[in-house]
Amino acid sequence: MREDRSAAGRSGGLAEATSVARPIGSARERSRLDPDARWLAAVMHSAFFLLLLASAVRFLQHHRGEPRAPWVIALSGALAVVYGAGLVLGITGEPDVGRPTRAHLLWLGAATALWTVLVLLAPSFAWCAVPLFVTGLRTLPTWPALALVTGVTVLVVVSQNRLAVGFDPTLTMVPVAVAAVSAGAITHMRRQAVRLRESERLAGVLGERQRLSMEIHDALAQGLSSQAMLLQAADRTWPADPGAAHEYVRTAAEIGGQNLAEARRLVQDLAPSDLAGATLPEALAAVAARQPQPPTEFAVDGTPRVLPERVQSTLVRIAQGALANVAEHADAGRAALTLTYLDDQVLLDVADDGAGFPASAEPDGGRHPGHRPGRGHGLAAMRARTAQLGGTLTVESAPGQGTVISVAIPVEPRP
Incomplete structure (x- = not known):
């Protein structure tokens, strides 16, 4: 069934151009658990x-x-x-x-x-x-x-x-030996426990740092990239067409407001703002609509149904991060975002007709080949999000033939 509904088939005409990871309770609580x-x-x-x-x-x-x-x-x-x-x-x-x-x-x-x-x-x-x-x-x-x-x-x-x-040497040495063994063993165990708790705390800090960095990249990068493009377009068109330039600036301001709301929700550890009072297809449509360059189409395949909140949030974040990568690196003329509902999984495809890259060119870190140091997490963040839900992420690309990123996340089968 997965092959019948391949990313290329669902992306319509665009597919022809793209033939292609919170420390630690009290001691009493730890003992209780x-x-x-x-x-x-x-x-x-x-x-x-x-x-x-x-x-x-x-x-x-x-x-x-x-x-x-x-x-x-x-x-x-x-x-x-x-x-x-x-x-x-x-x-x-x-x-x-x-x-x-x-x-x-x-x-x-x-x-x-x-x-x-x-x-x-x-x-x-x-x-x-x-x-x-x-x-x-x-x-x-x-x-x-x-x-x-x-x-x-x-x-x-x-x-x-x-x-x-x-x-009596026995009555003298036995208590000393018992005390020494007990003291040594318990002191060692306490120190091991302290080291373990410190490792857990450090792992928690690093995990939270990674989560926040992924959230910032996927939630805010798309909006910031869109703002930059819109403001550059306004600067270019202002002398010849002030009205169009004003429209660009107005749209950039709206996206800035959306980014501000998203940042506040990140601080409060909430779901993406696009999902507030909206279904998953509506949220993804809003993400696609905010992509000024390249123009992005959105389509739904299959019968929509309610998915777990974590799955919906993950798909929206992946869509945001993927489209941000397309805008920054792909040099594409068009992009497509496709959501597909299957019996036991939900699929998300992000396709573009940009420069593409050979499969061997994808770095070990999973970033886009055009990635520059300090510019975000890219594919690494998408893979981490997908893996947390037991899903898979695949990338199909070739030089000059664009790129398709396909995410499959298992869900409860339809009754």
């Missing part, structure tokens, strides 16, 4: 409460009835409440901002202080330190976090050796 982060947090918090319960049970098994027992149980309950309050308030993980808030510091300080007193009263609570200093590593900046881990580790080593008869 990341299933791995949720899983890690659930395991860590569950481990803390399990270790706290196990330590309390062990203490009661060996020290029930001792004067310190009520204090140990009360402090265990208080630590559980403080830790649980941090979970409810959402301050047990990475801060949303670069540095921990006062709430983070108060919560972590209270939990650490309660745990320290517990360990001094009952060394069996020492192993609650593992999820506690993991939380500290995720909450504090690197150096304060490492200082906290060092202090907690020293306290664990001292408390465990109190339980042993004499010096």
